[in-house]
Amino acid sequence: MLKTVLKIEDGDAEEVGAGETAAVLASPAETAADCRSRAGVYRLLSGVFVEEPTGEFIEALRTPAVLAELAEAGLRFDADFLTTPQDMLLEALAIEYTTQFAASGGFPPVESVRLTGRYKQQPNFDTMQTYKRLGFVLQPGRFEVFADQLGIELMFVAELLERGATALEQGDAVTHRRLEKEIKRFWTQHLGRWVRGYSRLIERTAEHSFYREMARFLGGFAAEEIEAMSLRIEDTDQARLEVPKDEIRVEFNPNEPVCNGCMTDALSTTLSAPDNVRRLEEMRGLNKLHDLRDPG
Template sequence: MQDQNAASIEPMEDSLSPLELRVRAGYYQLLAGAFVEEPGRDYLAALRAPEVLAELDLQFDTDVTEMSLDRLQDVLACEYATLFTTSGGCPPVESSRLTGRFQQEPFHDVKAIYQRCGFELQPGKFAAFEDQLGVELTFVAVLLENQAAALERGDMAMAKRLEKEIRRFWATHLGRWVRGYATLLERVTEHSFYREIARLLRDFAEAELALLKVKVDDVDGGREVVAKSEINVLFNPDEPVCGGCDHGKQENRVVA
């Protein structure tokens, strides 16, 4: 099981308004857009708007600011593949960052959380694991939108439950890996787009943890190489797997 001893959640002093919650949700969605799939043309155009650059304090180089949107989209598609999908890259996936393998305990845990909260993974250009960074950020954005709606209709119990869900998710998932991962991405990327997105992600994570009164160790640590954890054996290694044993025969009957 995950070690939760290094995390603590303190009482929050003030509740946020629906408007403030939706502003925060917008930041989550903005960051998610850089990771869930290759940045699209509309996303890049919005991010390059002078007022957005000023508000977010993004210091893009000319490889972003002076390149045509079509060319920039193509260049970032290559950078996205190099960083996140090819061998030797640094995929933005919690299981990979914390265990060195995909679909480990963090994956199964967030999948159960999504199911409990009624959050469904939306199909996109690429298939994504439930513990992929863009998906986890989108999940919190949805919770914030739901919390704002609950406040507007006067459902304080639901608003508090959603707030608790968000804080717990930072303590058990996002807080354990996004800060370290952001420092790694900032170091290894060759393009100022992901350098600045990584810096924004790190600063945003620190601000959210402070706002939510969550203290949790950065387990990721920005490691370039993550040792593969041992895989728990979920079957008897001495049992035949050819279908000749009683268990195998039973499984075959079920399939048939």
């Protein structure tokens, strides 16, 4: 799937004889291009799950070139996506999004909900701290967005890949390796624990072929990313229809002041590092991973 979507060419690879070992090392330019291609897939999937799709997003997906790419990747949309008039399609997708992801009885694309049965649990706080540590903060959009929402987590990895590509293009291999480790850590601690099972659940329960096929695409992409990074991660989600609610754990010290200015010097230094001075906007402009030093 990835080879088709990311346009990874086999090239004119030489045949390897018996007993020989092939070691193919990509150049920095090739690795940077691969990072940006992967980031594009993360952004696409982020746009699918972060909220109900816009007309511009759907129009772009239904162009012949993009549909051909997705078909080569194994996606098989039905007529409900391919031939339905745009206004009717947008209405149908908005209803499906609400029913599947937002309404009571649905399956919210939120890590805390999938792993603990509740919103704003430890995964939400942990992802927020990771974003801050690397110089990003989630900006509010039209609706409340959780730090551990699927679209936000995917967008975060896309931004790290973009940073890594830029570092390579500037000859900074050290920064690229550091960002690679951050991506692996984020997959191990977050995405890898729930995305595969969740994608199977949505593929099974979606009524509209758009969400069914995009969920299948997400599952295949996640499996290939995990394999490519040589990670071993348990699928904690397990595509459960019902997730038991964990006991609520409240940690509160009544003697500790409540304020907005309790950032440590170490964290402040980390967030003001030169390589963190870059504004990062969410793909569809409604929510932003925003550099903390950008006044906009």
